[in-house]
Amino acid sequence: MxxxxxxxxxxxxxxxxxxxxxxxxxxxxxxxxxxxxxxxxxxxxxxxxxxxxxxxxxxxxxxxxxxxxxxxxxxxxxxxxxxxxxxxxxxxxxxxxxxxxxxxxxxxxxxxxxxxxxxLGAFGLTEPDGGSDAGATRTTARLDEATNEWVINGSKCFITNSGTDITGLITVTAVTGTTPDGRKEISAIIVPAGTPGLTVAAPYSKVGWNASDTRELAFTDVRVPVRNLLGERGRGYAQFLRILDEGRIAIAALATGLAQGCVDESLKYARERKAFGRPIGANQAIQFKLADMEMRAHTARLAWRHAASKLVAGERFKKEAALAKLYSSETAVDNARDATQIHGGYGFMNEYAVARFWRDAKILEIGEGTSEIQRLLIARELGLADLNGAR
CATH class of the missing domain: 1.10.540.10 (Acyl-CoA dehydrogenase/oxidase, N-terminal domain)
Known part of the structure; x- marks a missing residue:
């Protein structure tokens, strides 16, 4: 590479x-x-x-x-x-x-x-009772053959960009039937913003990401044309797994940026802030903390770029995406914590960027698949899932 x-x-x-x-x-x-x-x-x-x-x-x-x-x-x-x-x-x-x-x-x-x-477009996947179990989708879409429309009922939660003044569509995963082996048939359907029956809740009161739009959605007999089916019927589950694999690289890059921002702000503060007659950056404890922060951000950058290079080359990248997302999100949390510590009391004040970084970091270990899910994916890619049935 x-x-x-x-x-x-x-x-x-x-x-x-x-x-x-x-x-x-x-x-x-x-x-x-x-x-x-x-x-x-x-x-x-x-x-x-x-x-x-x-x-x-x-x-x-x-x-x-x-x-x-x-x-x-x-x-x-x-x-x-x-x-x-x-x-x-x-x-x-x-x-x-x-x-x-x-x-x-x-x-x-x-x-x-x-x-x-x-x-803006949004992706309606997560449900109140679903979380990491995306296959537990309860939202349904029934095909009304008389009108040639999908009739959607259910709810989604934590959906980004779903309620802005410029939101144009929401792609929704819904159960459209049952597979021959008795499992849920999940499909993806495009729902234009403003469709009757679509209720967009007020924005969540969040710990972080406070300048982004995140809402809960409810679907009550929402009707859209049959042509709004996205992709093949029954392939919605496989489709969103691919979307999540790629999205993990994007989240890893975002987390790396937050981690590097913590280094930037802490370096500036360590040079300017004086204690006991000299800049606090002269203290070895601060120097070592910043060295560790830079090391983590640098490694996270290598991880997401490696995953991206495999994606661009058309190679299998599932493990690399999970590795990058796991490491970079935990790096973001670690660097935000250390940056706040370096800033001392000022790090707890919202006028400083590191306070915003600290509030924004934690969700990166949850969204686009929790850290636990990333570890599960990595273990599967290592072939350890085959041991579940071993005796």
């Missing part, structure tokens, strides 16, 4: 780093404290083409790859995770299912507006 970025990738990284520093950093703290979605920032991200990065130009995208998306997410999260997760969910969960599994008509209808940032 060549760890050097191409000139094109490096230019993209620099451009987004400058955007994050000059446009996002000065204002995002106020959005965060007001729990307000940053529409103007999202609009500027759309103008930069960030929502269309990994999609083909024929559908309004930039013709880039998943490495480019990861670089952007890392640089955004280095300053703020609310903005980064808005992009990550909009691309990986909102537009990617349409790109991978949609018909030509569905792609033509949705992708240009998703790629431009004119609208």
């Amino acid at each position: 060549n760890h050097r970025l191409s000139d094109e990738h490096e230019q993209l990284r620099r451009t987004v780093a400058e955007f994050a520093r000059d446009v996002i950093a000065p204002v995002i703290g106020d959005y965060y404290e007001r729990h307000e979605f940053p529409y103007d920032i999202v609009r500027e991200m759309g103008k930069l083409g960030l929502f269309g990065l990994p999609f083909p130009e024929e559908h309004g995208g930039m013709g880039g790859d998943y490495l480019a998306l990861g670089l952007v997410l890392e640089e955004l999260a280095r300053v703020d995770s609310s903005v980064a997760i808005t992009l990550e969910a909009g691309v990986s969960l909102g537009a990617m299912p349409i790109h991978l599994f949609g018909t030509q008509e569905q792609k033509a209808e949705w992708l240009p507006r998703l790629c431009s940032g004119e609208i």
Whole structure:
């Protein structure tokens, strides 16, 4: 693996780093404290083409790859995770299912507006009683042959980008029947925003990611045309497993950005803050803590880039994605804790970025598959699942 970025990738990284520093950093703290979605920032991200990065130009995208998306997410999260997760969910969960599994008509209808940032897409997977057991889906979709419509009933929770003023669609997983062996047949269906019967709850009161949109959804006899089926009927479970595998690389890049942001802020503070007549960075205890933080962020970066390189090359990447997501999310939590400690009492004050980083870090060990699920996936990839039936 060549760890050097191409000139094109490096230019993209620099451009987004400058955007994050000059446009996002000065204002995002106020959005965060007001729990307000940053529409103007999202609009500027759309103008930069960030929502269309990994999609083909024929559908309004930039013709880039998943490495480019990861670089952007890392640089955004280095300053703020609310903005980064808005992009990550909009691309990986909102537009990617349409790109991978949609018909030509569905792609033509949705992708240009998703790629431009004119609208956001959401992915309705998690349910109140489901959590990590995504196969326990209870939401149903019944085919009404008289009207040629799907009739959807059920609920989803923790859905990012599902209730903004620019949300355009929600892809919903639902039980559409029973397989020959008696299991649930799960399919994915596109539900346009504003469809009658779709109820979008008020935003959650969250610990972190306070400038992003996260809501619960209810479906009461929601009717959409049969053509809104995304991909093959009964393949919804397999489809969202692929979406999650790719999304874990994106979350790993985001977590790496948060971890590096903790290093950035702590280095600056260690040089400026004086105690006992000298900068606290002169103390070996602070130096060692920062060295460990940099080591973890660097290793996390190598992990997500390695997983992305395998994805871009068309190689199997499930284990590498799980490794990257597990390590980088735990690195984000560790670095946020250490950054807060370095800042002392100021680290507990919301005016400092590390307080925001600390609040944002923990969800990274939960969303897109918990740390426990990542360890399970890695163990399976090592062949240990075969031992369950051994005697």
